[in-house]
Amino acid sequence: AGTQAATSKADNGEADSTQLPSSVWPIKDSDGFIVVPISYGSVAYWQGKKAPDYQTFRWHVFVRGTNNEDLSPLVDRVVFQLHPSFNNPTRAIEQPPFHVSELGWGEFEIGIRIYLHEGPEQGIELRHPLQLFPKSGEPSTKRPVVSERHDEMVFNKPSETVMQQIMLCNRRLQATSNTTWTQMVEPHLSPPNLHDEQLRIHAARRRIQAEIELAKEEYEAMDREATLMADEVRSLEPPVPVKKERP
Secondary structure (H helix, E strand, O other), X not given: OOOOOOOOXXXXXXXXXXXXXXXOOOEEOOOOOEEEEEEEEEEEEEOOOOOOOOOOEEEEEEEEEOOOEOOOOOEEEEEEEOXXXXXXXXXXXXXXXXXXXXXXXXXXXXXXXXXXXXXXXXXXXXXXXXXXXXXXXXXXXXXXXXXXXXXXXXXXXXXXXXXXXXXXXXXXEOOOOOHHHHHHHHHHOOOHHHHHHHHHHHHHHHHHHHHHHHHHHHHHHHHHHHHHHHHHHHHHOOOOOOOOOOO
């Protein structure tokens, strides 16, 4: 991900800064990079036997903060690339919730690009295979097919501006007037408290790994020091006389 960002577009009343989705924030990986967890995927509803042949499923594709964080301080827009058979197949969404809803009949791979306010020009590329049919059984009008993946945006030594925007992301995206999202998509996504616990476990594992690495470095340093001391002791020992053989 890019390491620069512009001023935030998030001051739109959509989020309450007093609500913190993640208790561990900002998150760092084992290399010390700053990471922002994201989730992306799709929710698909079968429309029933009476639906038109080419509109048998109502589906939604989305990008969101893994713990329902408000990504708008960091993300300028998300572009979804649909199958070329759709009208206007390139959809740019500039405000959260970042998602697209459509009617269709077939599965295909959806291209996703996340553009930061001052990130790389090419954006952050993701691919999501749209899943319409359940892995087992028949489609149901009552149970949607949910396919969600988890990933991270990684920042190597982010600037102060970017760091401020990352910090602003740790607030819960509030309910919006977008009823499609609040009624058809959000209720079927992984619960925030589950991700919060996962983040705690992830952070704890990283701390343990860091402690192991530190102990390993200290052991190696002590081993090197012991080797140097042994060499020094040997250098102080008097030379062993060599007996000469008589002719």
